[in-house]
Amino acid sequence: MTDFRLKVFLSVANHLSFTKASQELFISQPAISKHIQELESDFETRLFERRGNSIALTASGELLIKHAEELMEQYQHLEYAMHLLHGDYVGELKLGASTTIAQYVLPPILARFIELHPKVKLSLISGNTREIEEAVETHRIDLGLIEGIYRRTNLKYTPFLEDQLITIARKESALNIPNSISINDLNQYPLILREQGSGTLDVIQRAFTEKGIKLKNLKVPLYLGSTESIKLFIQHSDALGIVSTRAVKSDITVGRFREIEIQDIEMNREFSFVSLQGEIVGLPAVFISFASQYKKKL
Known part of the structure; x- marks a missing residue:
């Protein structure tokens, strides 16, 4: 129509x-x-x-x-409402997610959602947190999922899922890094981090700043654009990386990586839905409700 x-x-x-x-x-x-x-x-x-x-x-x-x-948004609401009269969810839902969420959290949720609602045309783009927020602002997507801690006043943030960042090294690293180090010892080792604009880096910077540590005083040879890039780099180098625990859980289990505890510092965060200010209705509201229920299985 x-x-x-x-x-x-x-x-x-x-x-x-x-x-x-x-x-x-x-x-x-x-x-x-x-x-x-x-x-x-x-x-x-x-x-x-x-x-x-x-x-x-x-x-x-x-x-x-x-x-x-405005017209396209009204068309979406109309299509959703008319089909809902028959108990059907029909329409287009454009999602965006920051890299970690798109890779390690959303796939099983999307698979189940499509299985239950086959008439919904679903699409997903990924990028860092800033890029997803901008996609929401410019109406390129209907709903985003991000991992940052900073908030834009013109957007609405709805809490979704808790996450934790951990420090990893490859199992056979030649650095002989202890399983637990102080934050002041961190500057002895190369550290690979996510790029500027990523929610992951926001969380790391805040946690370090609270302990009086500045990134410029650490050995950071490069910043990479995805968690997978960091993991692959760590596999082939003697360096540390900081990533989501969800991204390396299986790698640690099989012995590919080991976790290095940084004493007296926690890097916890919350994944959030991001949308334009106002009431969330239609398919975005349906997806938020579904994902919030499904997260219990993650």
């Missing part, structure tokens, strides 16, 4: 790219151009300025994006 042209317009506007919109919507680039041309013809105005190899929204485009987002 929705005007697909508005969906095309929003994709182009969010990416500022006809090519990326084509990839996101799985239609050809000429088809993308045709839909935009039809909208421009209907409204008798240009929606985008062509600047060589790039594009930008015109004033008309800026106006349309605001109303198009």
Whole structure:
């Protein structure tokens, strides 16, 4: 029932790219151009300025994006409400999750949700916490799951699941690191951390700062963009890494890594749903309720 042209317009506007919109919507680039041309013809105005190899929204485009987002949201609510009359959950739910959650928490939840609600078209993007918050703000996703501790005033955060960060080393590390070290001894060892903008790094920085430790005074040879990258690096180096306990539980069990206790410091955090301010309704509310029940099995 929705005007697909508005969906095309929003994709182009969010990416500022006809090519990326084509990839996101799985239609050809000429088809993308045709839909935009039809909208421009209907409204008798240009929606985008062509600047060589790039594009930008015109004033008309800026106006349309605001109303198009509101219309698409209303279409989603309408589709959800009408099908709910028959006991069906139908519609599109666009999720985003920070890397750790997307890799180690969500997959079993998504599998079960799709099994129970096969008529829901579900999609998931991953990125660091800042990227997921921005995707919510720009309406590219309906609901996010993040792991950070800092909050934006224009977003709503709903607690979901507790997590803990631990320090690991490979089992056969040549550093002969004791199983327990003081935080002041940490600067003796190379330490691999997540990149700026990740919720994981936010938690580490806060915990260290509370103990008077600054990252710039530690041996951090590099920052990596995912937990899996850190794990693989640690497997092939004599360094320490700090990751979610959920990411290495099985690795520790089989002896690939061992946990190194850092005395007198705790790095606990809470995974949270993130959405735009206001009441959460429709499929996002259904998913939050389902995931909150399913987490007992994690």
